[in-house]
Amino acid sequence: MNEVTEYKVSRESQRAGGYATMARYGRDAVAGRARQGRWQKFLRDVDPEGVLPMAERIRRAEDLQRSTMILLWQKSAKARKQRKQAAENARIRAIAQPPTACGNHGPLARGVSHRTCDECSGK
DSSP states (O other), X not given: OOHHHHHHHHHHHHHHHHHHHHHHHOHHHHHHXXXXXXXXXXXXXXXXXXXXXXXXXXXXXXXXXXXXXXHHHHHHHHHHHHHHHHHHHHHHHHHXXXXXXXXXXXXXXXXXXXXXXXXXXXX
């Protein structure tokens, strides 16, 4: 197995284990503290001194949370688009590079240059 395959198998095993844990104990038991901590951070960010009424703090924290999620969504979409474009560019480059030929022989296979060709390098 190569490194990429081993990495994918490892990641898939981790995901499967995570789902099994959530099925056994429930999502709230697994991630509840993290969710609660993030919510407390939003509440602190909108009212660091704690002077606003709780209803107003909650409303503002919800708005801040929505804003944060939208920004994360935009960053994720941009990263996906860049990965897709890079893969497409690599595919186009691979298609656009025709095999080359020289006077010693016919066309060379993809990835072989005249410097590495035994006939051209004099080996």
